[in-house]
Amino acid sequence: MxxxxxxxxxxxxxxxxxxxxxxxxxxxxxxxxxxxxxxxxxxxxxxxxxxxxxxxxxxxxxxxxxxxxxxxxxxxxxxxxxxxxxxxxxxxxxxxxxxxxxxxxxxxxxxxxxxxxxxxxxxxxxxxxxxxxxLNVTRILFLVDVGLLLLNTLLSVVNTGSFFAKGAWISFGENAALLLFFNxxxxxxxxxxxxxxxxxxxxxxxxxxxxLPSFVFILFADIFFVIISLFEGGLFRGWLAKKEYRA
Ligand SMILES: Cc1cc2nc3c(=O)[nH]c(=O)nc-3n(C[C@H](O)[C@H](O)[C@H](O)COP(=O)(O)O)c2cc1C
Missing domain, CATH: 3.40.50.360 (Flavodoxin domain)
Structure with missing residues (x-):
C-alpha cells in the first residue's frame, strides 16, 4: 500500500x-x-x-x-x-x-x-x-529538554565521574511527561x-x-504574539502602520 x-x-x-x-x-x-x-x-x-x-x-x-x-x-x-x-x-x-x-x-x-x-x-x-x-512548539521544547539532559550528564561526568545525573533525569522525565500530556x-x-x-x-x-485550559492558552498565546510582533517590525508599528498592498 x-x-x-x-x-x-x-x-x-x-x-x-x-x-x-x-x-x-x-x-x-x-x-x-x-x-x-x-x-x-x-x-x-x-x-x-x-x-x-x-x-x-x-x-x-x-x-x-x-x-x-x-x-x-x-x-x-x-x-x-x-x-x-x-x-x-x-x-x-x-x-x-x-x-x-x-x-x-x-x-x-x-x-x-x-x-x-x-x-x-x-x-x-x-x-x-x-x-x-x-503543539508545534512542544517539539522544540522536547529537543531543548534532551539538550539539557545531555549537558547535565556531561557536567556530571566531568565533576563526579558518574554518567547518571539523577536530578537531571527527574527533571527531564517531568518535562517530557508534561509535553506528552499536551499532545x-x-x-x-x-x-x-x-x-x-x-x-x-x-x-x-x-x-x-x-x-491545556483555555485561560492558560490565551495567556501564553498573548505573550507569544507580543514577542513575535516585536521581532516583526515592533508592537505598534506592526499593528498601526499603514498597510501596503502587495500583489
Ligand atoms: C492567512 C492566515 C489565516 C489564518 N486563519 C486562521 C483561522 O481562521 N483560524 C485559526 O484558528 N487560525 C488561523 N490561522 C493560523 C494557522 O492556522 C496556524 O498558525 C497554523 O498552526 C499554521 O500551520 P502551519 O504551521 O502548518 O502552516 C491563520 C494563519 C494565516 C497565516
Whole structure:
C-alpha cells in the first residue's frame, strides 16, 4: 500500500503541518511518500505520485476558516487528474489551526468531503487540531529538554565521574511527561486514524486540541504574539502602520 502525505503549509520550515504529518506516519505502514505543496510548481510532481497510490493524506493549516487558496488551486487540478486517470484514492485530512478549538476546522473538513464526492474519491475523514502553533512548539521544547539532559550528564561526568545525573533525569522525565500530556489528544486521534488508513476504512471527523485550559492558552498565546510582533517590525508599528498592498 502506498500513502502520499502532502504537507500543504506554505512555510519554508518549522510548520505545524510537518509535525502532525510526522506523527501520523508513525501509525501508518506500507510505502510512505512525503510531498510538499507550496506553489503550482509542485502540482505535476505530486500528481505523478498519486497515480499509483491508494491513499493520500493532506496535512494543512486552517486559513480564514477554510482551505488555503494554494491548496484549492491544487484540488482543482487534482480533480481533473483523478477523473482522467480513473483514480479512486482514499483521502484523509489533518487540519490544524492557531486558535484553541479544533472544531473550527469543520468547514474545511466539509470542503474536503465535497471535493471527494466531486472527484470520485473515497472520503476517509480527518482530524482537526486546535492550538497547532503551540503543539508545534512542544517539539522544540522536547529537543531543548534532551539538550539539557545531555549537558547535565556531561557536567556530571566531568565533576563526579558518574554518567547518571539523577536530578537531571527527574527533571527531564517531568518535562517530557508534561509535553506528552499536551499532545495526548492528538496522538490518540492520529493513532486511531492510522488504523483506519491501514484498513482503508472511514475514520470519521474528529476534533481535538492542545490539552491545556483555555485561560492558560490565551495567556501564553498573548505573550507569544507580543514577542513575535516585536521581532516583526515592533508592537505598534506592526499593528498601526499603514498597510501596503502587495500583489
Ligand atoms: C492567512 C492566515 C489565516 C489564518 N486563519 C486562521 C483561522 O481562521 N483560524 C485559526 O484558528 N487560525 C488561523 N490561522 C493560523 C494557522 O492556522 C496556524 O498558525 C497554523 O498552526 C499554521 O500551520 P502551519 O504551521 O502548518 O502552516 C491563520 C494563519 C494565516 C497565516
Amino acid at each position: 502506498k500513502t502520499v502525505f502532502i504537507n500543504c503549509s506554505p512555510k519554508n520550515r518549522f510548520c505545524a503541518s510537518s509535525y502532525f504529518a510526522f506523527l501520523q506516519r508513525l501509525f501508518v505502514g506500507g510505502k510512505k511518500v512525503n510531498e510538499k505543496l507550496r506553489s503550482p510548481a509542485d502540482h505535476a510532481r505530486i500528481l505523478e505520485q498519486l497515480r499509483d497510490a491508494q491513499t493520500v493524506v493532506f496535512c494543512l493549516p486552517l486559513y480564514v476558516d477554510g482551505i488555503p487558496s494554494h491548496v484549492l488551486r491544487f484540488l482543482e487540478e487534482m480533480e481533473g487528474f483523478c477523473k482522467e486517470n480513473g483514480l479512486h484514492l482514499s483521502l484523509y485530512c489533518i487540519a490544524n489551526n492557531g486558535f484553541i478549538e479544533g472544531k473550527q476546522n469543520e468547514p474545511l473538513m466539509q470542503s474536503f468531503e465535497h471535493f471527494c464526492t466531486r472527484a470520485g474519491l473515497r472520503w476517509g475523514g480527518g482530524v482537526g487540531i486546535g492550538g497547532g502553533v503551540m 495526548l489528544g492528538v496522538l490518540f486521534y492520529l493513532a486511531r486514524m492510522g488504523r483506519h488508513i491501514r484498513k482503508g476504512s472511514f475514520s470519521g471527523k474528529k476534533y481535538t486540541r492542545i490539552l
